[in-house]
Amino acid sequence: MEKQKVTAFAPATVANVSCGFDILGFAIEDLGDKVSVSLSETPGVRVVKIEGDKGKLPYETEKNTCSVAVKAMVDDLGYTGGLEIELYKGLPLGSGMGSSAASAVAALMATNALLGNPYEKKDLLPFGIESERIACGAGHADNISPSLLGGFVLIREYTPLDVIPLHVPRGLYCTLVHPHLELNTSDSRSVLRRNVSLQDATTQSGNIAGLVAGLFQEDMALISRSLNDVIAEPSRSILIPGYDEVKEGIIPAGALGCGISGSGPTMFILSPTEEIAWEVSRISQQVFDKIQLPIDLYVSAINTRGAYIIEEEI
């Protein structure tokens, strides 16, 4: 029997992982978006339902990241039938947790399954990147790739796209601290210097090399020493009140390090155990209580399977 409707889940992600600015992302367990895609007798790709976005997301096919991604896919495939998309947001918008990417990836996964899996999972990437061009003004892959594939993913190069899944050490946990601030992605980008010193470039290279080695060797101490971004964090963290205080508080508590998730305002904190990940969430809460800035907190393992199908209706 032909499938009529497929629902998929795609996880939240952390991009710009510290010294992996613009090239490294990872996926979060549980937290994410759900998308259902149904066959329709009316040709074309349509968004028919959006929940959990407080009315902020567009329904227009050419503006919603789900439909942009699905449209890119069906155009590539030459599929001309009708598809209806329902989006259930589990992720806050504009948080720096890969909200637009999770929606697009879930839509792609669901559509691919609905149409009989014409694509390998990895081959869905370019359609997701196309949708990021709409959401961010640039075709980034550092949220799309980990949301689709799971784990830590290196985006070594964009043209041609070279996406490399890395090893995920056992026990690694993430705490996400989402302050209720609005940070515009293009503002976050405009505070970056356009040139960096050779010394800073070399330091950043040493740290990302150390981080990758630490992931493969499951060396938590090396991961911790390497989680140091000398390029983006110094200027971007100024935009996030409480950032420095949290950073100072979590290391003595046993966290490996922290950084700005995507272009913020969410902070991510990596810990070697679940227990420490909860402890640093309490420390973060205290810091933000003091400055009276409301936050959401998430404690999660690293998602190693990426996006997946939840339900298929025939």
Place this chain on the structure above:
Amino acid sequence: MEKQKVTAFAPATVANVSCGFDILGFAIEDLGDKVSVSLSETPGVRVVKIEGDKGKLPYETEKNTCSVAVKAMVDDLGYTGGLEIELYKGLPLGSGMGSSAASAVAALMATNALLGNPYEKKDLLPFGIESERIACGAGHADNISPSLLGGFVLIREYTPLDVIPLHVPRGLYCTLVHPHLELNTSDSRSVLRRNVSLQDATTQSGNIAGLVAGLFQEDMALISRSLNDVIAEPSRSILIPGYDEVKEGIIPAGALGCGISGSGPTMFILSPTEEIAWEVSRISQQVFDKIQLPIDLYVSAINTRGAYIIEEEI
């Protein structure tokens, strides 16, 4: 019985490994320096014999890299006895193959064994770095570390020193092409830009991350894609006639990539098999024959054990 004389070997090394500019080095099998250190009744550290240097190396304790390294070690140890050093150069000077580092490392290994191994191998690093301050004007670790430890070694940070041995894929071979040119290390450094674009810094980070992942995953294709230095090579390769022609010729022959060894003029070429390493040595010979520049060629596996003791006399 107490040892009277110990002889050690330390291998040649490639530093500034392409996108690993200033942070990554590896060691070469066979090619290297030998140093004998003997107990003497006259206190102090002395160089008593140098062979294979065509008379170019200094005998003064404070100028020869062997004696500078050994002096730093015995000062740290509080050893006040007499030590006599004999240096047998197997490496050409000023070639970019870590000649000064190999001498210092061999001297440190021999002295450590002679004095009953008061230090772990890794703890000899700071004394070697001290000797590089004399040879290069800066305390680099990217030749010293692989010469001592073998394999690919990441120098993530200098202060405090953080040296990380990486995995060496089976089958990896190196071809060294040493044109008979004199390149001054400080000239090579002066052609470097002091600032780089954020884009180039990010590209370099992506490539070193890809290279480290490729080494751990034994993924030769990924190593090849990642061997691309956008920071130092573009300006430094201009100083080496034939460089671009060799680079163009070796990739179609199956080499993974190439770069400038240290600050040149030696080129290193990495290949996935010994057969290809020999083939690219022939291609390199043809290029330099055409421009009538004499070269030395070495084809070698990656040395994974670093420096070692050859002989102990009691």
